Amino acid sequence: MAEAAKWYVVHTYSGYENTVKATIEKTVETRQLQDIIHQVSIPMETVTEITDNGPKTYDRKVFPGYVLVKMVMTDDAWYIIKNVRGVTGFVTSGSNKPTPLTEDEVYQLGVEKREIVVGYDVGDTVAIVDGPLSGFNGEVEMLDIEKNKVRVTVSMFGRETPVELELDQVEVVSE
Numbered sequence: 001m002a003e004a005a006k007w008y009v010v011h012t013y014s015g016y017e018n019t020v021k022a023t024i025e026k027t028v029e030t031r032q033l034q035d036i037i038h039q040v041s042i043p044m045e046t047v048t049e050i051t052d053n054g055p056k057t058y059d060r061k062v063f064p065g066y067v068l069v070k071m072v073m074t075d076d077a078w079y080i081i082k083n084v085r086g087v088t089g090f091v092t093s094g095s096n097k098p099t100p101l102t103e104d105e106v107y108q109l110g111v112e113k114r115e116i117v118v119g120y121d122v123g124d125t126v127a128i129v130d131g132p133l134s135g136f137n138g139e140v141e142m143l144d145i146e147k148n149k150v151r152v153t154v155s156m157f158g159r160e161t162p163v164e165l166e167l168d169q170v171e172v173v174s175e
Contacts, residue, residue: 004072005038006100009091014065016086017042021067023084036077039070043109066091068109073098118145119172126152126170133163137173 012020021040028037043062048055071077078098081087090098101109120126120140128136138154141162151164 005070006073007068007070007106008073008098008100010067010069010081011088011091012065012067012086013088017061017065017067020084020086023086024067024069024081027080027084031080033077033080035072036074037069037071037080041068041070043068062109068101073100118143118150118167120170125173126150127173128152128154128163128165128169129171130169131165133165138163138170140170143167 010020021042024037024040028034043066044059045062046057047060048057050056069081071081078090082089093099122140122143124140125137126140128134128138133154136154136156138152140150141153142149142151144150145167148167149164150167150170151162152170153160154163155161
């Protein structure tokens with residue numbers, strides 16, 4: 001049943017996000033609904049504010065008034081979420097049926113992270129397989145998996161040129 005679980009956006013009263021999240025998690029735990037309601041999240045961002053007293057860092061809700069819930073949409077799950085105090089409803093697209101987020105929307109919100117497996121390391125020879133330099137080979141100079149970047153040194157016109165690419169734009173050269 002885990003394959004059927006999707007992320008849905010729940011609209012709440014402003015300021016009730018943490019209460020709604022805690023209530024849903026407690027209901028899931030007490031009713032043993034872990035197979036239907038998988039995860040509850042409030043997208044947050046870290047903000048650094050420069051004040052007269054120096055920098056001040058704090059977390060801020062990205063979308064005040066909204067909570068994300070990863071769940072299998074059943075009548076029971078819908079009823080449970082809809083009747084949590086502070087919830088005004090699900091975000092829909094014109095109909096009364098809740099609309100799930102797409103995978104890209106989930107990753108852009110930072111709710112789930114894609115696991116990136118890289119088959120090369122610094123010093124390896126790789127082939128560029130995508131972009132304007134497709135077909136060139138080069139040596140990996142730097143890897144930054146968190147930022148999805150790789151720097152490759154490519155020989156162009158007799159000069160060594162560092163090029164920054166995304167991780168999936170290069171592949172290991174099989175020797």
